[in-house]
Amino acid sequence: xxxxxxxxxxxxxxxxxxxxxxxxxxxxxxxxxxxxxxxxxxxxxxxxxxxxxxxxxxxxxxxxxxxxx
Numbered sequence: 001x002x003x004x005x006x007x008x009x010x011x012x013x014x015x016x017x018x019x020x021x022x023x024x025x026x027x028x029x030x031x032x033x034x035x036x037x038x039x040x041x042x043x044x045x046x047x048x049x050x051x052x053x054x055x056x057x058x059x060x061x062x063x064x065x066x067x068x069x
Contacts, residue, residue: 009063016056016060017056023052026049027042027046
């Protein structure tokens, strides 16, 4: 794999990690500030956070595979 392609994969991994972190931050903010009024939003936030983490893990696996090969 070319150096340019590896850099693109690294950028994708970083972007997906940032997105997952942003979703987790939303959960944190809800729990810290609005838990007793907005607790019903937790399941949706949790699903979106989980999906963002799965997306990051898939991108990381592609990068690891490309780096090893």
